[in-house]
Amino acid sequence: MTEPLRIDIVSDVMCPWCIIGYRQLSKALDATGTHHEIHWHPFELNPQMPPEGQNTREHIIEKYGSTPEQSEQSRQQMKALGSDLGFAFEWTEDSRMHNTFNTHQLLHWANTQGRMHDLKMALFTAHFTDQRNLSDDAVLVDIAAEIGLDRVEAAAVLDDQRFANDVRSAEQFWQKQGISGVPAMVFDRKHLVTGAQGVENYTSILSQLAEMKG
Template identity: 40%
Template sequence: MKTLKIDIVSDVMCPWCAIGYRALKQALENLEGEVNAHLHWQPFELAPQMAREGEDLAEHLLNKYGFTLDQLKQNQANIEQRAQALGLPIRFFDGMKKYNTFDAHRLLHWAAEMGKQTELKEALFALYFVEGGDPSDEGQLIDLAGSVGLDRQVASEVLESGLYAEHVRAQQAHYRNLGVTSVPTFIVNDKYGITGGQPVAAFEQALREIAAKPAE
């Protein structure tokens, strides 16, 4: 069985990141016995300049991409359908906001050190896309950390201290320098890239092909 290292460059507010991860997860389940994977979540901020109070998501997307409101609604409906097919209950709602996620990425770095990074990432996706929560809110982040078995007091100390800020900035710069401009981007064994919320079958094929390559 081949072991692969997979770095997942993503943001917790990106629906395609949640969809892509769920498809990857299913692909790895289908490849059980053939491929084993070590996942590492890497930071990417969709809205690094976003103010603390956030911004109305619909207004943000209409201004950013020039959609009409009908186009936006249809796009979101397509995303919801794709997610639901993977067992992921993503939902968009009126008044949904886009937030700054820098603190969430700092907490994810700490969670990696505690062996709970994927659990926290999944919980962050659920907080934003299922529960309509705020991934920039310190109280909600602390509650989320506790819900996956992390120490709430330490989580509070991480958030209040600014710990790991330099690491998050450095990692974001690293992946920008590698040419990552959109998410999700999956980097396998530091060499092979898979971009976007690919179907399960596409992940299976790509991972099989990479696993079959001879070691260098």
């Protein structure tokens, strides 16, 4: 059995391109039959975001200077891409961006249970498809419990912030590697690919990596 290809993915569940990129990569992994292991890492798109969050459209216009028309066009583009990949973006006028520091702490804890990937997927769906409030710890605990994680333990992790320093350290590590935007994927610990590249490009990258190893 060959050693699995290590793929480190730095991302935030507030980032639509992170789930699009992951779904594209996943299709490419299936198509190439690549033996792999995925490791998720934290990145906060909006570390200064207040606890109550901010309206998504207002936030995008404020942060990137987009016009409402550009913002809508971008949503439709992502919606179409998501649909092709089996993921539903269901934005509304009331969609909100949230502070994800607690989300990352919960993911860190889920990793100790071997369930980080499952929780990550559940959080993407909760945020983009179901419009749930990830600023609310009770909602985060509900999502963890829905995938079979221990509700009491999940609540305790958020309450005592036991993984706060670990998450901060991990975020700082990736920032020091020059990661300033997500998704950022590192293949085999040395090949960095940023942004959602599309199924064909990921397939090509995986094939090249297999040749290099071969």
